[in-house]
Amino acid sequence: GAGVSQSPSNKVTEKGKDVELRCDPISGHTALYWYRQRLGQGLEFLIYFQGNSAPDKSGLPSDRFSAERTGESVSTLTIQRTQQEDSAVYLCASSSRLAGTLTDTQYFGPGTRLTVL
């Protein structure tokens, strides 16, 4: 079965341009997460989608960042007017709560490496 996929794998852009990053979760997974991994640092939570509930946007660092998800499928993370400090690997994860369990296990995609020149 396919895992989480992300595209593009690498993106180089100029400061001030907008970028869109795509995530295809594991089929049937109701939850989807975006994280950011800066060089030499851990993962920072950005945004969380769960089914049809309102997303948890508490990790988005500024109003230049936004994300959408269509139903329980693809998600797009958009960064407007990119800045050099946005350079990082953007990781997507998906999960689904199994009956009788207390928490999900998140499965991660390979990430998109964003470089802002």
Place this chain on the structure above:
Amino acid sequence: AQSVAQPEDQVNVAEGNPLTVKCTYSVSGNPYLFWYVQYPNRGLQFLLKYITGDNLVKGSYGFEAEFNKSQTSFHLKKPSALVSDSALYFCAVRPNFGNEKLTFGTGTRLTIIP
């Protein structure tokens, strides 16, 4: 707010020796704890998690981790290291309430020396 500390940026272990990668955490309520491994140019792979029950959790590739509530620790261990275990390891935590978002440590680079 929750936090995770991985006090060692780098751990070197000789092949065949036991390994330990340290993790301590801070969280409100009871913790759910996770270990992930990241190989070069690849996403994170799930190793194991502690939710409740037995403090010793066994996971993939022969790894295990011990939950210690009094020391707020969740150290990752393996009895005999392999060169293929060389990778970047992340500890993560979330409280046992609220949504599923994880707080990660900064990672520990494990190098197994042949």
